[in-house]
Amino acid sequence: MFTGIITDVGRVRRVEKTGDTRFEIETSYDTDTIDIGASIACSGPCLTVVEKGEGWFAVDVSDETLSCTNLDDWREGTKVNLERALKIGDELGGHVVTGHVDAVVMVLHQETVGDSTRLVFSLPAKYAGLVAAKGSICLDGISLTVNEVGDDSFGVNIIPHTQEHTTFGTLTVGRRINFEIDVLARYVARMTEVNNKK
Missing domain, CATH: 2.40.30.20 (Elongation Factor Tu (Ef-tu); domain 3)
Structure with missing residues (x-):
């Protein structure tokens, strides 16, 4: 974990x-x-x-x-x-991440907004309902907050600290990125699926 x-x-x-x-x-x-x-x-x-x-x-x-x-x-x-790996008693500074990648997404757009960088990624249709604005997402191992979600894309903002201390400082359009949905969204989706079959 x-x-x-x-x-x-x-x-x-x-x-x-x-x-x-x-x-x-x-x-x-x-x-x-x-x-x-x-x-x-x-x-x-x-x-x-x-x-x-x-x-x-x-x-x-x-x-x-x-x-x-x-x-x-x-x-x-x-x-x-x-x-x-997280140890019992460690500070949970991001969100719960399993390290189980769901898909690979692509950087579609990049622009500077103030001191930050706005990034837009492709969103596979299979996971569109599992990504929410203001929710958490894990991209290349980094816990990030989703800013906006469209039908086939989503966006995040990268602050200078994240750019300086991760690989996202050298990110370019077209790069393939590991994508893991929030574990809470995964279980809510599964419960909804099961309940809809009853």
């Missing part, structure tokens, strides 16, 4: 494709405090640490994960938003 508050921006230092795909990621985390088998959210997806060294850790990614995330776009040098 995560909060969508990014605590480090890592960098892919190596990509190895054998059976699964292995990514080695450089980090400023003290890797002595990371156990093999620990979960780390890497630009959204919750991934398992399978190997580590001083200043880096490795994760294995299955073809299934590659098919439903943007990790297939990662190359050596790709920057990665990182968040370690």
Whole structure:
């Protein structure tokens, strides 16, 4: 479980494709405090640490994960938003994030509004009813507030702090982004679906 508050921006230092795909990621985390088998959210997806060294850790990614995330776009040098798993008693600064990516969305529009950046993303029809203005959304692992929702798009504003401390400082139109809906919306939708069948 995560909060969508990014605590480090890592960098892919190596990509190895054998059976699964292995990514080695450089980090400023003290890797002595990371156990093999620990979960780390890497630009959204919750991934398992399978190997580590001083200043880096490795994760294995299955073809299934590659098919439903943007990790297939990662190359050596790709920057990665990182968040370690939530511990009991930690501050919940964002919202409850599972690290289970629902879809990949695309940056459609970008503009400067004051000191902030307004971003508009595509919205798959399947999830249109699960995104609400003033609700929470997780994009590439970042907890954000939705500003507006259209039939096939939604918008968020990125403040300077988020631009400086995440990969969103270098975002461009056309970029593919990992998208996770709010877990509360997921369960409300499921309850509605079940109740409508009764």
